[in-house]
Amino acid sequence: MRNMFGKKSRIISILLCAFMLTWTLFGCGAEKDSDAEDELSDEMSAFEVAADQREMASENKADYSVLDAGRGNPNWINTQARYAFSRFMEYALGECEGAMPEDGMGGEAVQKGIGERFTAAMDPNNETDAFLIDAVDYCVERLGMDRDELVKELVDGIIGDYYPSPSRCLTNTEVILNEYLQSTLYKGVDLADETDVFPTEGGSAAMTYIFDSLTHNRLLNPGDRIAIGTPIFTPYLEIPSVKDYDLVTVDVANTEENGWDYTKEEMDKLKDPSIKAFFLVNPSNPASHALSEKTLKYLKQVVKENPDLIILTDDVYGTFVEDFQTVYSVLPYNTILVYSYSKLYGATGWRVGMIAMNKNNVCDRLLRGLSDEDKEYLKDEYDIVTDEPEKFPFIERVVADSRSIGLYHTSGLSTPSQVFMDFLALSHLIYGEEDPYIQRANKVVNERYETLMKALGLEPDESVSNAKYYVIVDIDDLAKENYGKEFADWLHEEKPEKEFLDDLAERKGVVLMYGPGFKAPEGTVRISMANLEKDDYKELARRMFELLDEYEKEMK
Ligand SMILES: *Cc1c(COP(=O)(O)O)cnc(C)c1O
Numbered sequence: 001m002r003n004m005f006g007k008k009s010r011i012i013s014i015l016l017c018a019f020m021l022t023w024t025l026f027g028c029g030a031e032k033d034s035d036a037e038d039e040l041s042d043e044m045s046a047f048e049v050a051a052d053q054r055e056m057a058s059e060n061k062a063d064y065s066v067l068d069a070g071r072g073n074p075n076w077i078n079t080q081a082r083y084a085f086s087r088f089m090e091y092a093l094g095e096c097e098g099a100m101p102e103d104g105m106g107g108e109a110v111q112k113g114i115g116e117r118f119t120a121a122m123d124p125n126n127e128t129d130a131f132l133i134d135a136v137d138y139c140v141e142r143l144g145m146d147r148d149e150l151v152k153e154l155v156d157g158i159i160g161d162y163y164p165s166p167s168r169c170l171t172n173t174e175v176i177l178n179e180y181l182q183s184t185l186y187k188g189v190d191l192a193d194e195t196d197v198f199p200t201e202g203g204s205a206a207m208t209y210i211f212d213s214l215t216h217n218r219l220l221n222p223g224d225r226i227a228i229g230t231p232i233f234t235p236y237l238e239i240p241s242v243k244d245y246d247l248v249t250v251d252v253a254n255t256e257e258n259g260w261d262y263t264k265e266e267m268d269k270l271k272d273p274s275i276k277a278f279f280l281v282n283p284s285n286p287a288s289h290a291l292s293e294k295t296l297k298y299l300k301q302v303v304k305e306n307p308d309l310i311i312l313t314d315d316v317y318g319t320f321v322e323d324f325q326t327v328y329s330v331l332p333y334n335t336i337l338v339y340s341y342s343k344l345y346g347a348t349g350w351r352v353g354m355i356a357m358n359k360n361n362v363c364d365r366l367l368r369g370l371s372d373e374d375k376e377y378l379k380d381e382y383d384i385v386t387d388e389p390e391k392f393p394f395i396e397r398v399v400a401d402s403r404s405i406g407l408y409h410t411s412g413l414s415t416p417s418q419v420f421m422d423f424l425a426l427s428h429l430i431y432g433e434e435d436p437y438i439q440r441a442n443k444v445v446n447e448r449y450e451t452l453m454k455a456l457g458l459e460p461d462e463s464v465s466n467a468k469y470y471v472i473v474d475i476d477d478l479a480k481e482n483y484g485k486e487f488a489d490w491l492h493e494e495k496p497e498k499e500f501l502d503d504l505a506e507r508k509g510v511v512l513m514y515g516p517g518f519k520a521p522e523g524t525v526r527i528s529m530a531n532l533e534k535d536d537y538k539e540l541a542r543r544m545f546e547l548l549d550e551y552e553k554e555m556k
Helices: 002-027 035-042 046-058 080-099 114-121 127-141 147-159 171-185 202-216 234-238 264-271 293-305 362-368 372-382 394-401 415-429 436-456 475-483 485-494 497-508 534-555
Strands: 195-200 225-230 248-255 275-281 310-314 335-340 353-358 470-474 524-528
Touching: 046 234, 046 497, 080 114, 080 127, 080 147, 080 415, 114 127, 114 147, 127 147, 127 171, 127 415, 147 171, 147 415, 171 195, 171 335, 171 353, 171 415, 195 202, 195 394, 195 415, 202 310, 202 335, 202 353, 202 394, 248 264, 248 275, 264 275, 264 293, 310 362, 353 394, 362 394, 415 436, 436 470, 436 534, 470 475, 475 485, 475 534, 485 534, 497 524, 497 534
Parallel strands: 225 248, 225 275, 275 310, 310 335
Antiparallel strands: 195 353, 335 353, 470 524
């Protein structure tokens, strides 16, 4: 007991120290110097604006049904992995009941022979059972796993009777998730064996964990400069360690003129060694375009001149672009990859995403190069969870930090969630490149996009880099094209896009997102293809024109 209290008070004092350190750093930090931050505090975020408009739209004057194209939450789901989850839970419960047949109680599944018992329990004529058989066979035959060990991991995982162990990721699960990332995002570059994966509560948790650990480990320090690929999903700029850490942000902008890709001039900003990190969403949100091969190549050049650059890429939309290639596959040493199942599989409520990092990475090298004082501080921080704090890899620090270090032994994503991630990954892997689910998801998004563009009278952008998940529409251009320059000028003066969006909600029941809230150009709005049926996009365009017609009368 003494020992335990000793440890507890140690943990409490560490928490207190961390709190005080945080307070000191944030309370007395350097002067604010970040454009992104200033703009965000002046400008309402796109999400705040949309929340108001949702309310207005629900009581719109025309009494139309609400068309909310603001949200990125998809209205489709993957059924196969969910059926598999439900079926496998039932099977796993049978295993537990076999181990301790008491009313309302079960025991721990027995590993010996579990692979055979699993196969015997599945009916190959049932679609879901057949998928589970294929999934397990794939892992055994293609990934070289031991059948008993795999089924036992999945059974314990779905039952959830043990803390995640290893904390970072279950053993076979890590292999499966690596295979998934390789197949969907690396475009043939073989990195599965040299990548560590940490499943997290969605991409959002992944990002906050990474920023917290970068700052906590003094790889990013108050006043450091970080580059941000804009336009960008705004909540990321609101992460406290970005916002309150007085990091100076430098925009690396992509523009419509350049096909929503970065120009060389913009990327050249990254050559400056005072820029410590580059943070991007690829394919982007809101612009919804992937970096081209040319850009990836140039980025590689740029990093040669700033070899300590930490790149953080959020590839949640990667599967919506054919032949997508992640920055991680081009710059594995410098890049931390974040992926989430939320969008493709309609799984936002599950909170399932992950961090992937090469075993050989820039963060570990930078840790080794810290000052003696910083090293001493970090040694103290982590020595309660490891015997060799100096050698504790960055990704393990991310795991430990996610539970304030002290609770490292209970960290890690819930094991049923990890099993669900396995089933989603395997629902892709057993088909490989011809994955019918990914094809269907792309077709759904594509049809909505084509319908909208046609109804708005706009030329669809058929470039391969276009994910089409969102589209940025320039309202001023739309007005000029359809009503002439005089009207467009009047509109620009009298109805800035925020007012246009308010009217669209209040009078027509349509909700769109406010472009400048994402650092997209003035006069633009973001329309999401995720959440309405195909024909709704026709109606949405009709209502936009109906409002513009009314404006035209008003002008006259
Ligand atoms: C929707 C979205 C995500 C997904 O976040 P989760 O926390 O996994 O739901 C991540 N990044 C971007 C840019 C997104 O638009």
